[in-house]
Amino acid sequence: MTRTTPPRPADIAVVLPRLAPLARTATRLHPRPGSPSPQESSVGGPLLWPSAEPWPHCEGTHRAPALLPATSPADVRLLREIRAAARNRPQGSRSYSPQEHAVVDRINAGRPCPEGPVALLAVAQLYVHEVPDLRPPEGADLLQVLWCAFDHPGENMPRTELFWRSAAAVGDVLTAPPQPPAIQYDDYLPEPCLVFPEQITEYPRAVELDPDLRAQVQAWSARQKTGAKPGSADYGAEDTYYDRELSVAPGWKAGGWAPWSFTDPAPQDCRVCGSRMEPMLTIATKERHVDMHSWTPYEDQAAVSMDTDYPDPARPTMITIGDGYNQQIYACPGAPNHPHTALMQ
Ligand SMILES: [Zn+2]
Numbered sequence: 001m002t003r004t005t006p007p008r009p010a011d012i013a014v015v016l017p018r019l020a021p022l023a024r025t026a027t028r029l030h031p032r033p034g035s036p037s038p039q040e041s042s043v044g045g046p047l048l049w050p051s052a053e054p055w056p057h058c059e060g061t062h063r064a065p066a067l068l069p070a071t072s073p074a075d076v077r078l079l080r081e082i083r084a085a086a087r088n089r090p091q092g093s094r095s096y097s098p099q100e101h102a103v104v105d106r107i108n109a110g111r112p113c114p115e116g117p118v119a120l121l122a123v124a125q126l127y128v129h130e131v132p133d134l135r136p137p138e139g140a141d142l143l144q145v146l147w148c149a150f151d152h153p154g155e156n157m158p159r160t161e162l163f164w165r166s167a168a169a170v171g172d173v174l175t176a177p178p179q180p181p182a183i184q185y186d187d188y189l190p191e192p193c194l195v196f197p198e199q200i201t202e203y204p205r206a207v208e209l210d211p212d213l214r215a216q217v218q219a220w221s222a223r224q225k226t227g228a229k230p231g232s233a234d235y236g237a238e239d240t241y242y243d244r245e246l247s248v249a250p251g252w253k254a255g256g257w258a259p260w261s262f263t264d265p266a267p268q269d270c271r272v273c274g275s276r277m278e279p280m281l282t283i284a285t286k287e288r289h290v291d292m293h294s295w296t297p298y299e300d301q302a303a304v305s306m307d308t309d310y311p312d313p314a315r316p317t318m319i320t321i322g323d324g325y326n327q328q329i330y331a332c333p334g335a336p337n338h339p340h341t342a343l344m345q
Pocket residue numbers: 058059060061062118148149150152
């Protein structure tokens with residue numbers, strides 16, 4: 001199974017040739033629920049982690065808000081099973097049974113935040129040969145992404161750690177990595193997904209363009225409104241048509257341009273060498289947005305997102321960043337092992 005993004009509704013580099021040099025490739029990952037092995041690229045799947053190497057732990061401060069007690073990976077999996085089972089029953093019998101209620105109540109009561117180091121959670125692993133927009137350091141062909149599933153003081157999303165390695169050098173694979181005794185939110189536990197990488201072309205969000213070019217893009221976007229039907233995607237949205245349809249794809253991806261949304265662009269510079277960092281990996285809440293239908297792959301267009309669908313086809317990884325945003329990871333272009341940064345966008 002592959003995933004194929006439909007062609008963009010216009011070739012914007014032909015319409016506005018000044019955009020042509022700004023074209024960048026990105027690899028959409030298209031994560032979908034499945035049972036990945038350590039030898040496959042995945043989101044939320046098992047990592048090809050050497051049994052001889054200690055599993056990383058976080059030594060930060062772990063506290064959960066009083067009204068939202070911490071949970072655990074095992075409880076989140078159980079809760080998801082109960083929800084899925086209920087949704088799959090015929091309409092009218094989807095309420096929880098007394099036994100299910102008892103389990104859900106027990107899980108909702110939460111569990112204490114752990115004292116001491118907390119095992120990181122596997123978030124993704126990507127083989128470079130499948131994801132061409134990754135830029136590995138010399139000798140590496142596998143990227144592994146883990147995070148501590150807590151918001152640390154002063155931070156508003158999980159702290160990620162990146163590991164580059166050579167798959168051939170791994171040897172014996174760790175089969176049962178330690179699990180954190182607690183995580184802050186169920187939204188921080190990724191559901192195991194296979195990925196179906198697809199390379200596409202992106203352009204910067206209008207807000208990243210110089211004022212002249214931005215004005216041209218907005219004028220062009222406004223003309224697209226002509227003839228648009230009320231209620232259609234490009235009706236009354238003249239300033240955002242380019243942003244929505246032509247610049248940056250929704251969902252998980254490697255490379256490309258940053259999905260700036262609620263803040264102005266904040267360029268990220270490498271704290272070791274000062275180079276301007278570039279978008280490396282987007283950890284997304286949603287694969288689709290209601291106002292960005294044209295990015296939905298042909299293969300998924302029949303699966304209209306229904307309230308009753310579980311999991312939601314728009315959110316196959318079950319991860320939520322903030323109120324539904326992205327965690328954008330930036331890397332140093334010249335030295336992939338320099339520390340990365342991450343912004344919510
Ligand atoms: Zn931590």
